Amino acid sequence: MIDGRRVVAWTPYGRVRTYSILIKYLQRDVERGLVDEVWAFMNTDPTGQEDDIAYAHELAEAFPWFRLKHRPEGVSLGHLPKQRYTGLAYRYMTDPDTIYLRLDDDVVYLHEDAVENLVRARIEMPAPIAVFPIIINNAICSHFLQLCGKIPMEWGTVGPYCMDPTGWANGPFAVKLHEMLMDHIEAGTVEDLYLYQDFPLQPGTQFSVSCFASRGEDYAALPQPGVLVPDEEESWHTVHQPLATGRPNILRGNSVISHFSFFPQHPFLNGTDLLDRYRELADKAVTA
Structure with missing residues (x-):
């Protein structure tokens, strides 16, 4: 718990390759008392992902704080790609006393203060729909990092677009x-990447939802608790609901995480040793 609120870290789950890194950081933060439960919302195909599914079940057997969540029964979105089903997960997130921390399954680094600082901001600032950390490899975060002199302009200018x-x-x-x-x-200088302030995101600004903190009471208050309309989670959290309420989302300046890859970047990142280096760091996080 953080400041009397339960914390559930959850992930639209699908890839053991990267989630096996993230889970080490979540285990660290469970053991530190910051995270109460970890949920894997199973967003996998029934065939072709047998190893991914087996790994999630192994975690559920190994850790009492790890839970598997499945698509609600009787709900179908037709023949849409599986990425569109992640919005159904919020039907499980209606506990008004819980802060829900969403993480992509290819988040591969959580600074030791990231969860606490992000969740505390979510508690202290009730107005936003979502509070985001500084996400390394997120276009809008890179834009603000450049404005604050953290990323060289010589690498290529990044505009404030998702x-x-x-x-x-x-x-x-x-x-x-x-x-x-x-x-x-x-x-040992990750804090040098902190921004000098929190930045509001103008309502209607689409933002890649690789990680954010949200409140169960917001989902509980919907006409149908936990049912997002529209059901696509990124659009609901960063475009529709902020516009409907006039409440800007917030980029928190003192919480740093790393998101590994968007699909156009795959060929370049897969040709490096970066994922192995992230894995070594994660192993150290649970043995320190």
Whole structure:
């Protein structure tokens, strides 16, 4: 718990390759008393992902705080890609005393203060729909990091757009970002990436939802508790609901995490040793 609120860290789950890194940080923060439960919302295909599914079940057997969540019975979105089903997960998130921390399954680094600082901001600032950390490899975060002099302009200018061609689609730029973070981690200077303030995000600004904190009471208060309309989670949290309420989301300046890859970046990042380096860091996080 943090400040008397339960904390549930949850992930639209699908890839053991990267989730096996993230779970080490979540285990660390469970053992530190910051996270109460970890949920894997099973967003997998029944065939072709047998190893991914088996790994999730192994975690559920190994850890009493790890829970598997499945798509609600009787709900179908037709023949849409599985990424569209993640919005159904919020039907489980209607406890008004809980802060829900969403993490992509390819989040591969959580600074030791990231969860506490992000959740505390979510508690202290009830107005936003979502509070985001500084996400390394997120276009809008890269934009603000550049404005604050943390990312060199010489790497390519990043605009304040969710799918900016440099911040979202440029593989060599993503490699530089991860190498920059690695340098800070190894030097013990990750806090140098903190922003000098929290930044509001204008209502209607689409934002990649690789990680954010939200409140169960907001989902409980919906006409149908936990049912997002529209049901696509990124659109609901960053475009529709902020516009409907006039409440800007917030980028928290003192919480740093790392998101590994958007699909246009895959060929570049997969040709590096970065994922192995992240895995070594995660192993150290649970043995320290």
